[in-house]
Amino acid sequence: MAGMSALLIPFTDISMVLYIAAGVFTGIYIGAIPGLSVTMAVSLLISFTFSWNILPALAIMVGIYTGGVYGGSRSAILLNIPGAPAAVATGLDGYPLAKLGEAGRAMGLSTTQSVIGQFFGVGILIAASPLVSRLAINFAPRDYFLLSIMGLFLVGSLSRGSLIKALITAFIGVTVGLVGMDPFTGQGRLIFGNARLLGGINFVVVMIGLFGLSEAFFQLKIRSKPVKQKIDKIIPSMKLILSNLALTLRCSAIGTIIGALPGTGGDIAALMAYDHAKRTVKKPSRPFGEGAFEGIVAAESANNAAIGGAFIPMMTLGIPGDSVTAILIGALIIHGIRPGPMLMKEQPEYFWIIVGCLILSNIFLFIFGMSGIRIFSKVVEIPKSIIIPIIIVLSILGSYTINNNTVDIYWMIAFGILGYFMKIYDYPVSTMVLGVILSPIIDSNFRRAVQMTQGSFGGFVQSLFTNPITLILLLFIVFMLVSQTQAKCVIINKLNAVRKQG
Numbered sequence: 001m002a003g004m005s006a007l008l009i010p011f012t013d014i015s016m017v018l019y020i021a022a023g024v025f026t027g028i029y030i031g032a033i034p035g036l037s038v039t040m041a042v043s044l045l046i047s048f049t050f051s052w053n054i055l056p057a058l059a060i061m062v063g064i065y066t067g068g069v070y071g072g073s074r075s076a077i078l079l080n081i082p083g084a085p086a087a088v089a090t091g092l093d094g095y096p097l098a099k100l101g102e103a104g105r106a107m108g109l110s111t112t113q114s115v116i117g118q119f120f121g122v123g124i125l126i127a128a129s130p131l132v133s134r135l136a137i138n139f140a141p142r143d144y145f146l147l148s149i150m151g152l153f154l155v156g157s158l159s160r161g162s163l164i165k166a167l168i169t170a171f172i173g174v175t176v177g178l179v180g181m182d183p184f185t186g187q188g189r190l191i192f193g194n195a196r197l198l199g200g201i202n203f204v205v206v207m208i209g210l211f212g213l214s215e216a217f218f219q220l221k222i223r224s225k226p227v228k229q230k231i232d233k234i235i236p237s238m239k240l241i242l243s244n245l246a247l248t249l250r251c252s253a254i255g256t257i258i259g260a261l262p263g264t265g266g267d268i269a270a271l272m273a274y275d276h277a278k279r280t281v282k283k284p285s286r287p288f289g290e291g292a293f294e295g296i297v298a299a300e301s302a303n304n305a306a307i308g309g310a311f312i313p314m315m316t317l318g319i320p321g322d323s324v325t326a327i328l329i330g331a332l333i334i335h336g337i338r339p340g341p342m343l344m345k346e347q348p349e350y351f352w353i354i355v356g357c358l359i360l361s362n363i364f365l366f367i368f369g370m371s372g373i374r375i376f377s378k379v380v381e382i383p384k385s386i387i388i389p390i391i392i393v394l395s396i397l398g399s400y401t402i403n404n405n406t407v408d409i410y411w412m413i414a415f416g417i418l419g420y421f422m423k424i425y426d427y428p429v430s431t432m433v434l435g436v437i438l439s440p441i442i443d444s445n446f447r448r449a450v451q452m453t454q455g456s457f458g459g460f461v462q463s464l465f466t467n468p469i470t471l472i473l474l475l476f477i478v479f480m481l482v483s484q485t486q487a488k489c490v491i492i493n494k495l496n497a498v499r500k501q502g
Helices: 003-012 012-033 038-046 054-079 085-099 105-135 139-157 163-178 195-199 203-219 239-242 245-260 266-280 293-317 322-332 342-347 348-371 373-379 384-403 404-423 428-452 455-465 468-501
Strands: none
Touching: 003 348, 003 373, 012 038, 012 054, 012 348, 038 054, 038 203, 038 239, 038 322, 038 384, 054 085, 054 105, 054 293, 054 322, 085 105, 085 266, 085 293, 105 245, 105 293, 105 342, 105 348, 105 455, 139 468, 163 195, 163 203, 203 322, 203 384, 203 428, 239 245, 239 455, 245 293, 245 428, 266 293, 293 322, 293 342, 322 428, 342 348, 342 428, 348 468, 384 404, 428 455
């Protein structure tokens, strides 16, 4: 098993085929139910797949990722309640179409565009990753330190809430990641005299609490009544698909590029693509915001294309492209695999296995997406009195099964409560999770970089300006710091503009 031949493993291993199919099917339904996020689902899965072989674990998580990003469009179209952030832009024209009696046609179009967009993103992943990986082999520890810092800043600058709040939660996450035994000296740090903290706080427990339990608590505050829909006219015409093919490819490219930026995701990609469609499409089928097919084409092709883009920094640099790939990095680390340029060089089969999983999951996405449309009007009406207890039970079981330790349950509950109040006061939880995962990368590479200058911090600072790669990364971070406020304002203004017009 080596190299590109590993691409066929997900197709030839019947167990992986079944895991991918189950993941896509589950992801679609999780994404379709408002309040249940694909990030939460994947974070819960890590604990349950802890003892699994890495291949089936990857298969089901990639499947859920693919299905979840797409599934959010269902509730956005039927209820005007996006099941996932990536479906915000879809609802702007999808729900008006549903009110016109064309909900089935809108969902069929969203399925087709999602599949095309993801194939485009995976193609770019295949083409770009080897090039980025070869460049990354020349990276020194100081470069990985700067890349990790870049990942945190990008998440902060592109979050919808306050930039200061995003950076605060990222800093808290980095601090939590430092708790435990120092890997260089063996001394305890941030344990406050408690020997039980020498093992650190398991980042899976943190993720389950922040994404799972906190979401269950938060959903208790939200009251929404399901709306019944009549579903018909499912399959979009070939004429409609071909007439919008150029827009599909442009928005898929936008989605892939946005997705490849660490810390972004399908929601930003979909909004950018929707804005692009409004500016470039001169004669839409209907006015944008009133049921334009072009709005669905743009949003859905971009948000699934962002999946392939998000895997590029994850596989080549070991830096998460979004919150889900951050969790996938955690899953790989649990199984003893470190994403990054050395993985691409020494164990390329894992890269091609993931590519195969993405391709196969996209095939199942089309199958389940087209065949399951009529029953979605029933699924999105599942009462919260059933869903929320299930989430809580899964969160408790998932936390306990990591180490068979009740202390992990207490930590999960603590982070669940913290996450609830973070949501209440509009503090982003994703930046905290990324901080926890990036913390050891930041810590170890900073200290190695300082050691390479004989322990001189001044020498470390000087080295930032003497190496071309390091200097480019440093200048990019400076540029981000200068422009992040402006970029944030642009994104917020675009979001507010499209919402008003929708």
